[in-house]
Amino acid sequence: MQTLQEKASQWSGVDTADAFAIDDTNLFQKLGLQTFINLSTNFYTRVYDDEEEEWFRSIFSNSKKEEAIQNQYEFFVQRMGGPPLYSQRKGHPALIARHRPFPVTHQAAERWLYHMEKALESTPDIDADSRVKMMNFFRHTAFFLVAGDELKTQKQQIPCKHAASKPAEL
Amino acid sequence: MQTLQEKASQWSGVDTADAFAIDDTNLFQKLGLQTFINLSTNFYTRVYDDEEEEWFRSIFSNSKKEEAIQNQYEFFVQRMGGPPLYSQRKGHPALIARHRPFPVTHQAAERWLYHMEKALESTPDIDADSRVKMMNFFRHTAFFLVAGDELKTQKQQIPCKHAASKPAEL
Numbered sequence: 001m002q003t004l005q006e007k008a009s010q011w012s013g014v015d016t017a018d019a020f021a022i023d024d025t026n027l028f029q030k031l032g033l034q035t036f037i038n039l040s041t042n043f044y045t046r047v048y049d050d051e052e053e054e055w056f057r058s059i060f061s062n063s064k065k066e067e068a069i070q071n072q073y074e075f076f077v078q079r080m081g082g083p084p085l086y087s088q089r090k091g092h093p094a095l096i097a098r099h100r101p102f103p104v105t106h107q108a109a110e111r112w113l114y115h116m117e118k119a120l121e122s123t124p125d126i127d128a129d130s131r132v133k134m135m136n137f138f139r140h141t142a143f144f145l146v147a148g149d150e151l152k153t154q155k156q157q158i159p160c161k162h163a164a165s166k167p168a169e170l
Numbered sequence: 171m172q173t174l175q176e177k178a179s180q181w182s183g184v185d186t187a188d189a190f191a192i193d194d195t196n197l198f199q200k201l202g203l204q205t206f207i208n209l210s211t212n213f214y215t216r217v218y219d220d221e222e223e224e225w226f227r228s229i230f231s232n233s234k235k236e237e238a239i240q241n242q243y244e245f246f247v248q249r250m251g252g253p254p255l256y257s258q259r260k261g262h263p264a265l266i267a268r269h270r271p272f273p274v275t276h277q278a279a280e281r282w283l284y285h286m287e288k289a290l291e292s293t294p295d296i297d298a299d300s301r302v303k304m305m306n307f308f309r310h311t312a313f314f315l316v317a318g319d320e321l322k323t324q325k326q327q328i329p330c331k332h333a334a335s336k337p338a339e340l
Contacts, residue, residue, distance in 0.1 A: 005261035016258065023254045084193045088186065091175035092311065096267035097318050141262065148267050 004096075008144035011106065019140030022133050028082030035125045036082075040073040043119035047112075056111040059102055080134075095141070096148030104149035109142040174266075178314035181276065189310030192303050198252030205295045206252075210243035213289035217282075226281040229272055250304075265311070266318030274319035279312035 002010070009015050028036070048065050050057040060068060074085040075093055086093060102108075116138050120131050172180070179185050198206070218235050220227040230238060244255035245263055256263060272278075286308050290301050 003260070004264070004267075008261060016261065019261075020254060020257050023257075084190060087190050087193075090173070091178060091186065091189075091314055092263075092265050094174070094264065094266040094314075094318060095262050096264040097174075097321060100321060144261055144264075148264060151267060151270060 004144055004147045007147035008140050011109075011146060012139045012143040014136045014140040016140070018136045020137070022080055022137045024133070025130075026081035027130055027133070028077055028080045031125060031130060033077060033082070035123065036073040036077050036080075037069075039119055039123045039126070040069045040076070042123050043072065043116055044069050046115045046119060050111075050115070053111055056108060059108065096145060096151070099145050099148065100152065104145045106143075106146055109146050113139055113142055172317075174314055174317045177317035178310050181279075181316060182309045182313040184306045184310040186310070188306045190307070192250055192307045194303070195300075196251035197300055197303070198247055198250045201295060201300060203247060203252070205293060206243040206247050206250075207239075209289055209293045209296070210239045210246070212293050213242070213286055214239050216285045216289060220281075220285070223281055226278060229278065266315060266321065269315050269318065270322065274315045276313075276316055279316050283309055283312055 005016060008019075012019075044060075044065050047057060047060060071086070071090070074089065078084045078086045079093070113135075117135060120126055120134060126134075175186060178189075182189075214230075214235050217227065217230060241256070241260070244259065248254045248256045249263075283305075287305060290296055290304060296304070
């Protein structure tokens with residue numbers, strides 16, 4: 001059985017080393033807080049205005065735009081070398097569990113990435129090297145979440161007091 | 171509805187600020203890699219030898235001890251200011267999703283914490299201040315995972331092409 005990571009690499013076409021090349025430099029120190037705020041604002045402005053793909057926009061229709069922006073940039077800042085803003089406010093990122101309410105399909109991942117690529121291109125101060133690193137991270141992560149989404153449809157295990165649950169290969 | 175974070179704070183008795191006080195200092199730089207390896211080795215040696223509470227030991231009976239040790243210390247190192255060892259090998263921590271195969275009950279959290287407290291005490295080079303910070307982080311995280319475990323029994327939402335899923339408050 002493939003692990004989450006293996007599925008993410010296969011579907012995204014981005015291997016693990018490239019996905020986590022974001023850790024080779026401290027992108028937060030390089031880009032600064034305002035750039036991350038601008039990126040997430042650009043991204044969600046595009047998403048909430050997505051009239052071409054109404055099904056995609058509708059995924060976010062029960063979420064407040066301002067909150068979506070804050071959740072996203074705080075996570076990016078924390079993961080890319082900055083202060084742990086996300087955890088201080090909301091706890092562990094727990095990426096798969098927190099995406100549980102949303103239908104994270106291959107198609108949704110591609111649309112998310114389409115908007116993120118445009119948002120990266122339209123955010124000043126993000127140099128080409130940072131953009132490539134971030135895009136590889138985002139692409140791998142998006143398909144990691146698609147892999148995580150599949151767990152929702154797996155048969156639930158019933159905990160048994162005297163027998164161990166067989167752990168799935170995650 | 172309570173968020174994961176609110177449940178974690180209530181059940182653990184540790185508020186968010188105390189749980190993430192691990193970020194006030196760089197514990198990896200302070201303690202060093204070998205201390206984290208020793209801690210996780212001490213912890214899992216206790217767990218795999220837990221003859222008092224066989225139900226707890228049985229949770230791990232399908233996992234290899236060496237792998238459990240490596241997964242744990244790599245995550246701790248990454249989360250406490252060190253290199254992202256865990257993600258380079260396995261991807262995002264995705265703490266709740268990766269605990270999905272295990273029955274993470276209140277009772278299991280308490281037993282995990284009992285062993286971790288003993289392991290911290292028996293690992294040289296962990297000073298009292300670091301021990302308190304780590305224990306608060308572990309206690310809060312353990313009950314965050316108990317809160318996450320409850321998601322498994324929630325009714326699955328059926329993704330609908332033209333309607334948004336109502337996102338749960340996570």
